[in-house]
Amino acid sequence: MAEVYKGVEINISTTRNAQNRWTARTEYASPGQKNSSLEAPEAAYDTEDEAHNAALQAAIESIDRMRAATGKR
Amino acid sequence: MAGKSISSLEDFKKSVESAGHKNLAGKAEVKANESAFSEMKAHIGGLYKGVTEVHSFEDENGSIFDCIPVNQQPSLKGASPAQAPDLPAMHKPSGPAGEAVGDRHPHEIAITFKEGKKDKHGNAMTCPAGHIPMRRITLEEMTRFESMRQFFQKSPHGEGRPPKTKGNPTAVLSETSAPAVAATHRWAHAYQNVNNLGGHSYLNVWDPAIGANQIFSLSQHWYVGGSGAGLQTAECGWQVYPGKYNTKLPVFFIYWTADDYNKTGCYNLDCSAFVQTNHSVTIGGTLSPSSVYGGAQYEIQLSYYLYQGNWWLYWGGGAASNAIGYYPTSLYKGGAMASHASEIDYGGETVGTTSFPPMGSGHFASEGWTKACYQRDITYFPTGGGQVNASLTPSVAWPKCYTATVTLYATPWFETEFFGGPGGSC
Numbered sequence: 488m489a490e491v492y493k494g495v496e497i498n499i500s501t502t503r504n505a506q507n508r509w510t511a512r513t514e515y516a517s518p519g520q521k522n523s524s525l526e527a528p529e530a531a532y533d534t535e536d537e538a539h540n541a542a543l544q545a546a547i548e549s550i551d552r553m554r555a556a557t558g559k560r
Numbered sequence: 561m562a563g564k565s566i567s568s569l570e571d572f573k574k575s576v577e578s579a580g581h582k583n584l585a586g587k588a589e590v591k592a593n594e595s596a597f598s599e600m601k602a603h604i605g606g607l608y609k610g611v612t613e614v615h616s617f618e619d620e621n622g623s624i625f626d627c628i629p630v631n632q633q634p635s636l637k638g639a640s641p642a643q644a645p646d647l648p649a650m651h652k653p654s655g656p657a658g659e660a661v662g663d664r665h666p667h668e669i670a671i672t673f674k675e676g677k678k679d680k681h682g683n684a685m686t687c688p689a690g691h692i693p694m695r696r697i698t699l700e701e702m703t704r705f706e707s708m709r710q711f712f713q714k715s716p717h718g719e720g721r722p723p724k725t726k727g728n729p730t731a732v733l734s735e736t737s738a739p740a741v742a743a744t745h746r747w748a749h750a751y752q753n754v755n756n757l758g759g760h761s762y763l764n765v766w767d768p769a770i771g772a773n774q775i776f777s778l779s780q781h782w783y784v785g786g787s788g789a790g791l792q793t794a795e796c797g798w799q800v801y802p803g804k805y806n807t808k809l810p811v812f813f814i815y816w817t818a819d820d821y822n823k824t825g826c827y828n829l830d831c832s833a834f835v836q837t838n839h840s841v842t843i844g845g846t847l848s849p850s851s852v853y854g855g856a857q858y859e860i861q862l863s864y865y866l867y868q869g870n871w872w873l874y875w876g877g878g879a880a881s882n883a884i885g886y887y888p889t890s891l892y893k894g895g896a897m898a899s900h901a902s903e904i905d906y907g908g909e910t911v912g913t914t915s916f917p918p919m920g921s922g923h924f925a926s927e928g929w930t931k932a933c934y935q936r937d938i939t940y941f942p943t944g945g946g947q948v949n950a951s952l953t954p955s956v957a958w959p960k961c962y963t964a965t966v967t968l969y970a971t972p973w974f975e976t977e978f979f980g981g982p983g984g985s986c
Contacts, residue, residue, distance in 0.1 A: 491753045491902060494787025540953060547751065548957035555744045555957075 489516055490543055493554065497525065497546045501535050509535045511542035525549045565681050569613045569626050572696065576604050579699055592703040600702040600711070607634050607697060607832075614691055617683035620846045621807030624696040627687035627839075633694060634832040635888075641837045642886060645867045647760075647878030650939065650947045658968040664929055666857040669765065669847060671875040671882055675840055686840040692885075694829050694836075695844040704803060712826040743775055746916050746986065748925070748962035748979040749907025750952035751782075752940070758783055758794075758864035758871065759904045759940035759950065760878075764933050765858045766980075767810050767850040768800055768918040774983075775911035776801035777919050778813070779933060782905035783864055783871070785896030791820035792897040794871045794887055796862050798847055800917075810847045812860070814873065818892050834873075836885035841875055843884070853921055854930050865941055866900065900943050904950060906935045907964055907979045916961055920980025925963040928978055936969075936976040950975045961986035 490497045496516035501509055508531035515525065526545045532538040567575070581597040584590045592600060611633075613626040631638055674685040687693050705711040761781060768777040780797025795815040804827070805811050814834055817825030826833060828844040836843060851857045863874040870886035889898040896902065908919040920933025938950040952975060954964040962981035969976050 491787075492751065493784065493903070494791045496787075543953050544955060547953065547955040551747055551955055551957040555746060 490546070492543075492547050492550055495550055497543070499539055499542045499546070501538050501542075503535075504531055506531065508532060509538035511538040513542050513546045566616045566618055566624055566683070569608065569611065569616070569628075569696075572698075573605070573608050576601060576608075576699060584699065584703055589700075590703045591706045593706070596707045597699075597703060599708050600699060603708060604697055604699065604702070610637075611694075614688060615683055616696075617679040617685050617693075618681060619679065619685065619842060620848065621805060621809055621811070623805065623807075623842075623845060624698075625685075625693035625842055625845065626696055627691045628694050630690055630692055630837060633692060633829065633836060635829075635835045637832075641835050642868070642870050644837065644872055644880040644883030644886075645865070646880050647863060647865050647874060648941055648945060648947045649878075658970040658974065661969045661971075661973045662929075664857075664973070666762070666764070666859045668762070668876070669849075669858055669860050671838070671841060671884075674842065674845075685842075689839055691839055692836040693839070693842045693845070695842065697830060701804070701806070712831060713821065743911050743913050746910045746912070746919075746958050746961060746983075747907060748919060748954075748956055748958070748964040748981065749905055749909070750954040750964055750966045750977045750979075751903055751905040752950050752952050753903055754940065755943045756783065756901050756904055757866040757941040757943055758901070759906075759938065760861070760863035760874075760947070761906055761935040761938040762859045762861045763797055763935050764920070765798055765810055765847055765850050765860060766921045766933050767808065768920065768922055768983075769808065770800055770802050770917045771915070773913040773915060774917040775803060775913070777908070777910045777917045777983075779908050779920060779935065779979075780813075780906075781862060781864065782903070783897070783901040784903040784905060785892075785901045786820075789820050789822060790895050792816075792818050792892050792895050794864050794897065794901070796864065796873055798860065805844065807846060810850060812841070812843060812845060812847055814843060816887055816891060818895060818897070824891075833891055834885055834887055835870075838875075838884045841884045851921065851930075851933075853923070857930055859936075871897070904938075904940045904952075906938055906950075906952070906977055907955075908933065908962065910962075910983060912983070915985055916958075916983040918981070918983045919962045922980065922982050924981045925965040925978035932978040933980040934976055934978045936973045938975040938977065952977060954979075958986040960984070 513525040513527045526549045528541045581594040677685040778799035786792045798810040872886045873884045876882040892898040964979035
């Protein structure tokens with residue numbers, strides 16, 4: 488499921504593990520940015536929504552840190 | 561005619577016209593070189609060309625406001641302003657009912673909070689109908705920045721960029737010089753990726769202290785569209801920014817950019833962009849009172865709403881009479897924000913160099929009501945019409961300095977974000 492934050496497209500994929508809990512991975516949707524990494528939580532969650540939201544929050548925080556480094560002028 | 565101790569606009573314009581860089585150079589706060597100084601003089605000359613005042617007043621922080629005819633403001637220059645609509649009605653909340661709010665009674669600072677007040681010179685602190693209070697932009701204020709570009713930017717020390725075009729009242733940013741120490745931004749906020757025509761919240765007002773090597777601290781709304789160099793925003797809120805406003809008190813501000821804060825954008829009425837229609841709200845003026853830790857809580861209610869080609873800004877309720885004015889979508893040059901925004905965002909931002917100032921109350925979000933800063937009743941206007949509760953995702957990228965939490969409460973708080981922290985090194 489794609490999300491967009493500050494114009495940056497983020498793909499979030501969720502997986503149910505053997506313990507019937509959910510994990511999520513994030514990556515940039517834009518081909519030009521796929522070599523850069525976004526952080527994602529390592530934890531597993533009871534629901535797919537929880538895993539998705541945790542991954543989204545981690546991705547936003549990554550992007551915030553990247554934008555702060557270059558500076559909002 | 562200006563009241564006593566406030567120079568008339570005509571005298572002010574003459575003083576700007578006759579000012580020389582050598583008269584200011586040497587003062588500790590003057591950072592503009594001679595070239596930047598000339599651009600600043602030209603900018604002020606452009607802003608005030610053909611502008612007359614019926615009276616002026618001084619607010620609590622010493623800012624002068626000139627009551628000028630609506631159609632003389634820089635963004636109209638003779639044209640007539642658009643007519644404000646009422647805001648769309650709130651849809652009945654759907655989904656979970658939300659946590660009980662408990663015994664919370666904040667005080668709203670009304671749009672009329674300066675009506676009936678007089679300044680220390682005895683001048684009325686609002687304007688007559690058909691006029692707007694325009695904060696006087698002075699050389700003293702502008703020359704505290706190294707360049708026009710820094711003056712218009714959301715913070716003064718961004719990345720340098722070669723000069724491209726001459727500065728002018730349309731806020732095309734030009735001359736630049738490398739900052740001594742790079743400033744960076746920190747946020748504790750909450751966002752939602754949703755197509756929208758604006759949104760609403762109540763913003764709890766505080767006065768975080770800005771220390772040495774720190775720039776500003778704020779609480780605001782962002783409505784965002786586009787991406788990359790085409791990222792566009794309409795913004796509003798309060799900020800403490802002594803380097804700009806020469807006060808430690810919170811100030812009501814607006815901001816916009818059409819190109820990710822690169823060449824376009826400015827605060828308030830500092831450039832030709834926002835069209836003010838309201839005669840009593842002082843954009844760039846002091847807000848009072850501020851909230852007290854563990855005590856009385858004060859808040860302002862702000863909304864943006866895109867209607868018939870204009871991003872209208874409201875203070876207080878959704879009646880057309882609460883409209884402050886608008887950003888014409890022509891500012892966005894056919895970009896995303898010309899038709900709608902795709903993200904809503906609420907929370908705090910700070911800028912610092914070697915350390916970061918407190919955000920909100922200076923206390924972390926977990927302290928909650930009366931102790932941490934909040935925005936409540938956060939809603940947005942879907943592109944299909946109406947008004948619905950937001951469903952926000954927080955971002956806490958610097959938890960050592962600041963945190964943010966989002967809770968869905970029952971009426972009248974609904975979607976609420978507590979945020980803030982002490983700042984420091986992070």
